[in-house]
Amino acid sequence: MPLYTELRSPNVHEPKTIGEYADTVINYSGSATSIWAGGTYIMSRPDFYPSAATNVEIINLKDIEELYRIQRNDRFSEIGAMVSLNDIALLGNNIFPRSLIQAIESTACRMMRERISIGGTLCLKGLNSPLSSVLVLLDTAVEVVIPKRRNFTRRWMHVSRLYDKNGKFILNTVFPNALVSKIRIIIQDFDFEYFSTAGKPVCNPDEAVSLAVVSKLDQNGLTSPRAIITIPSMGYAYSKDIDTLLESMPLPANENSTKELFKNIMAYISDNLGPITPIQEARLNGMMKDMVLSLNQNILSL
Amino acid sequence: MADNINNSYAGVNQRCCGTLILSETAEEDIISLETPENSHCTPITWQDIPGENIIKILSGSMPLLAKDTISYKGQPLVAMIGPDYETVLLAAKEIKLETKKTEQRELDLETCSEPEELTLSWSNQKNIEEHSEESDELKKIESTFVSKSKEIDNFKMISCIAWEKDERLHVELPCRWPDLVKDTVASATGYQKKNIFVHTLECLSHYDEYAIFPAQLAAITAIAALKMNTTVELRSTLLNRSPEVTVKRTTWCNLDSKPIREEVSMTAELGAFLFAPEEYQRQAITGLIPNYELQSFSAKVNITRSNLLPSFSCGSMGYSVALASSEAHIDYIADMFKVSPLTWRNRNLTGKRKFTDYLPAIELSPMKELYKDILEKSEYRRKWPSYHLQKGNMSLLDFSRGIGLAVGVGISGISTTLAKMTKYSARLNYTTKNNITLSVSFPAKGQKGYLLKEIISNEMRFHEDGDVILFESDTSSVSSGPDILSRINGRLPRQVMSSCRKLLRQAKTHEPPLSLTFDVDDKKNPCEFENRGSMAIIVEVYTDDITFNPVVRNVWANIVVGSLFDKKEMESRLKHEIIDALHFSGAELSKDLKHPFNVDINIDSSNIDGLCGMEQTVSGLVQAAFFSAMRQCCGSNKLSIPISSREVAESQER
Amino acid sequence: MKVELVVDGKTLSLNVSSDKPLSELLREDVEIKSLSTSCTGRLCGKCIVLLNDKAALSCLVPAFNVKNATIVTFDGFSKTKECKDIENAYQSLGIEPCQDCYASRTLLIENILRRYEDTDFIDDIFSDEDILKEIMEEHELIKCYCMDSTSILAIIKESLNNRRKRNATVYRTKIS
Structure with a gap:
């Protein structure tokens, strides 16, 4: 007798090791499997429950001890994919770039951060989080477990390879059933860091936008700057062209050069991602002005 | 199908579960509606209604379940009843609805016609042409105030349980108008009213969302319970919406900025079905009367229908938005004469506001006293010109701030005309145990009940707690109408007071038990409404440079109410209402730790008998002050309530 | 799926769908009265419970994650x-x-x-x-x-x- 008249309760698998995970995912590769980290995003989707079609086999990662490990040396930190965002924020407050901590804090409030895993945040389908783009900016590497029949391999890759050029999550199309198991964040110092986000990426992606910039700074201006703009509904703008624009900007920057920079960035976004909404544009403009103001303050205080 | 469920599940679970399916489209004719055949669910459609497929609210009505036409988005189409929620929700997803766009909107004119335009006008001058539009001596000032329709999505789910026992039909649900629930269930099921028992659950109704929809849900649940012959619990999302309102106002002022003549036109879109639209017109036209002397004034209020969710009352029945438009208009006049709204008010808040059929005359100069204190506290005189300089080329620093002032009087309860049309009553009993019982049919738990008890104790000179007993939600003996915002605090307290006095007089000549049934609303008032309570408010805002969200930093309010029983509680309640109204207007509250959002409230009592519901007044004046502040902040005349970050961004592109 | 858990001090054993949100489980299977809203994961924030001593939005927690968990709802907490x-x-x-x-x-x-x-x-x-x-x-x-x-x-x-x-x-x- 079924539990509910019309509803089949999904089977829940709780592997204890990566090996068990690989076995399970290969065994059920023909069924509709769903891999659960924290589950916050999955459960916030409309019509999640009850649903007859989805979640036939759930693979819950919560018992894989390896995914909770944190290792640190003087060059980088390796963080398991199931480590909560809150733990990363608490651990890394003094060692990680400030922009990363700000991006983590902007993702959700503390109560929610305690239940959101870093791996889950990186693997959101159909939504670009400001956090994943900051990790791209910081040259973060991820370890991916690729299950094979009776075996699995581990491979390190740049976090940007999880996404296509517009920031759409593609890991599972390239490597079916692959699992992000670790995140390696390089410990690095920047003279200038800026992070700002506006709007709610999950609830109202069409109004949300975020900007992150990191760079070395000396009296001549920015050296090797990197900038990334996240448009949650469309993808992210991360390009050498934008970095070059920033590097060539005379500092302290005046209103005209800020306008010019913004114009060029908008042209890049329009060419590569498509048109963004007027409020996203206005907010990005506000962020640019704010970033340049902060940059000017930094350069003048050198 | 129904038999199958009765045999298989009802006996096991003792309760069937159901969900109400609401339409996602509007203005469409239903070609076919197919429910899944093989599921263990039973659909309840309009064809299952043994009585009338109708819910009657005051002068209007609408179908309980859509029959041939879907009139508005959110209209109940069908209820799916099954053994558990999972099953019914899955079955609901499989419902196939085929529709075609209604070619010509068919209005059921008998049940739902748009009322005639309501007008109000006066003129002190024999020859109005003296002050015609063309006159060189008069300046013409025009403004448009728009309050956009806003769906109130507070994620509320409403659940109703219905069961039949010993030929009595019981419904249990949260609601603020139990009489309507009873009437609707009776007309839909054919049950006699005396055999229907409404068990009301506690609920908080920020926007009057528990006024009408619960009755509709209760009737459908009762039909399902009778059809399934078991207890049924039916759930649905609770919907409510504020109407879209546009107020166009033209004022002609003399060269000294004194207003001479004014014309106002208000259009309110109240949705697919209209309930008491005349009452909406009366409340709205009362709010349109401005707080300055005029030699000539004319106002008209039109009601229109649309394909949207019917909007009966959403915390207000027109007064608050009309009041907001009247106060916001003063900024436009002051702008024209290049003076601050305060200077203009100081000049023109003199004399008397004219006596009309809607409101008695009031002296205007005491209003200046209302805002005197908050002007000092807020440093309005310094801030207003300072923020004004940010406009145009005068600005040295790029900042966007604004400060707005609004002042006005409140009204309470429903109009005298509607009071005369209805027979809403309450009952006082003086028992043989020398205590008093008050029976009302709406829920009056909590503070409202406490205040009513206090009033009775005061009047009857009782000193002990158990001397006054309140029977709320008592639909068996009285019908007291709806408890929509501001009504219960409206005229009921005063009616209770005078009835207590009558009862005391009777007690001198007759032995208890004595009983007195009295009108909840005052039917003898010469005007439609009374001036009840007054308020002045200042709101200070800024816009965030990055998000463009309108952020409120400070609110200062000075409020005069009638009787004041518990100052702390009143302060807390008014603070809730101010925050609620700000949120409704699109404001964010400042999170800046150095300058957190702060409300400074001062409440005084005018010691007039009775309480006054300040909800509509607070809402209207907060909207007006916030709107004025945002106009100053953005330097734009194109804003509309609720103000969005999109509008702010557009206005700052200048 | 059989889920054993402690709700407001009472040990319960429930047979529910494994992906049923905790909020629905508490409302329907345990008849908790304080959970009156249902935003179905739209983050209304009105379904907070203490899950293993920490606050959580119960609509975002699936039943399979509350096996052997201790849950305190406002129904129970209000008496403390x-x-x-x-x-x-x-x-x-x-x-x-x-x-x-x-x-x-x-x-x-x-x-x-x-x-x-x-x-x-x-x-x-x-x-x-x-x-x-x-x-x-x-x-x-x-x-x-x-x-x-x-x-x-x-x-x-x-x-x-x-x-x-x-x-x-x-x-x-x-x-x-």
């Missing part, structure tokens, strides 16, 4: 002394959440109190901008606009004082 600490603060300050968010707001405050009740200096907490910002962000999760941040912080401070006074009394009684 801890709740009185917070309700006394509401009363003394004359500020109270509205009926819609009362349960969630109170449980969220309790979550914050548990985080800081052992801190030696309350004033340090209330002068640390990061902590205050964190607290305010948490309260914004509840989509109800009946309270402002100043009031919330005042309530937390007052509740924390009440809690510490009570804890000190309990400690003294134990010592004596």
Whole structure:
């Protein structure tokens, strides 16, 4: 007798090791499997429950001890994919770039951060989080477990390879059933860091936008700057062209050069991602002005 | 199908579960509606209604379940009843609805016609042409105030349980108008009213969302319970919406900025079905009367229908938005004469506001006293010109701030005309145990009940707690109408007071038990409404440079109410209402730790008998002050309530 | 799926669909009254429970993740002394959440109190901008606009004082 008249309760698998995970995912590769980290995003989707079609086999990662490990040396930190965002924020407050901590804090409030895993945040389908783009900016590497029949391999890759050029999550199309198991964040110092986000990426992606910039700074201006703009509904703008624009900007920057920079960035976004909404544009403009103001303050205080 | 469920599940679970399916489209004719055949669910459609497929609210009505036409988005189409929620929700997803766009909107004119335009006008001058539009001596000032329709999505789910026992039909649900629930269930099921028992659950109704929809849900649940012959619990999302309102106002002022003549036109879109639209017109036209002397004034209020969710009352029945438009208009006049709204008010808040059929005359100069204190506290005189300089080329620093002032009087309860049309009553009993019982049919738990008890104790000179007993939600003996915002605090307290006095007089000549049934609303008032309570408010805002969200930093309010029983509680309640109204207007509250959002409230009592519901007044004046502040902040005349970050961004592109 | 869990001190064994949200499970299978809203994961913030002593939005927790968990809902929490600490603060300050968010707001405050009740200096907490910002962000999760941040912080401070006074009394009684 079924539990509910019309509803089949999904089977829940709780592997204890990566090996068990690989076995399970290969065994059920023909069924509709769903891999659960924290589950916050999955459960916030409309019509999640009850649903007859989805979640036939759930693979819950919560018992894989390896995914909770944190290792640190003087060059980088390796963080398991199931480590909560809150733990990363608490651990890394003094060692990680400030922009990363700000991006983590902007993702959700503390109560929610305690239940959101870093791996889950990186693997959101159909939504670009400001956090994943900051990790791209910081040259973060991820370890991916690729299950094979009776075996699995581990491979390190740049976090940007999880996404296509517009920031759409593609890991599972390239490597079916692959699992992000670790995140390696390089410990690095920047003279200038800026992070700002506006709007709610999950609830109202069409109004949300975020900007992150990191760079070395000396009296001549920015050296090797990197900038990334996240448009949650469309993808992210991360390009050498934008970095070059920033590097060539005379500092302290005046209103005209800020306008010019913004114009060029908008042209890049329009060419590569498509048109963004007027409020996203206005907010990005506000962020640019704010970033340049902060940059000017930094350069003048050198 | 129904038999199958009765045999298989009802006996096991003792309760069937159901969900109400609401339409996602509007203005469409239903070609076919197919429910899944093989599921263990039973659909309840309009064809299952043994009585009338109708819910009657005051002068209007609408179908309980859509029959041939879907009139508005959110209209109940069908209820799916099954053994558990999972099953019914899955079955609901499989419902196939085929529709075609209604070619010509068919209005059921008998049940739902748009009322005639309501007008109000006066003129002190024999020859109005003296002050015609063309006159060189008069300046013409025009403004448009728009309050956009806003769906109130507070994620509320409403659940109703219905069961039949010993030929009595019981419904249990949260609601603020139990009489309507009873009437609707009776007309839909054919049950006699005396055999229907409404068990009301506690609920908080920020926007009057528990006024009408619960009755509709209760009737459908009762039909399902009778059809399934078991207890049924039916759930649905609770919907409510504020109407879209546009107020166009033209004022002609003399060269000294004194207003001479004014014309106002208000259009309110109240949705697919209209309930008491005349009452909406009366409340709205009362709010349109401005707080300055005029030699000539004319106002008209039109009601229109649309394909949207019917909007009966959403915390207000027109007064608050009309009041907001009247106060916001003063900024436009002051702008024209290049003076601050305060200077203009100081000049023109003199004399008397004219006596009309809607409101008695009031002296205007005491209003200046209302805002005197908050002007000092807020440093309005310094801030207003300072923020004004940010406009145009005068600005040295790029900042966007604004400060707005609004002042006005409140009204309470429903109009005298509607009071005369209805027979809403309450009952006082003086028992043989020398205590008093008050029976009302709406829920009056909590503070409202406490205040009513206090009033009775005061009047009857009782000193002990158990001397006054309140029977709320008592639909068996009285019908007291709806408890929509501001009504219960409206005229009921005063009616209770005078009835207590009558009862005391009777007690001198007759032995208890004595009983007195009295009108909840005052039917003898010469005007439609009374001036009840007054308020002045200042709101200070800024816009965030990055998000463009309108952020409120400070609110200062000075409020005069009638009787004041518990100052702390009143302060807390008014603070809730101010925050609620700000949120409704699109404001964010400042999170800046150095300058957190702060409300400074001062409440005084005018010691007039009775309480006054300040909800509509607070809402209207907060909207007006916030709107004025945002106009100053953005330097734009194109804003509309609720103000969005999109509008702010557009206005700052200048 | 069979789920064993403790809700408000009662051990229960329930047969539910494994992906059923905890909020629905509590409402339908345990008949918890304080969970009156159903945003189905749209983050209304009004379904907060204490899950293994930490606040969580119950609509975002699937049934399979609450096996052997301890859950405190407002139905149970309202009868505790801890709740009185917070309700006394509401009363003394004359500020109270509205009926819609009362349960969630109170449980969220309790979550914050548990985080800081052992801190030696309350004033340090209330002068640390990061902590205050964190607290305010948490309260914004509840989509109800009946309270402002100043009031919330005042309530937390007052509740924390009440809690510490009570804890000190309990400690003294134990010592004596």
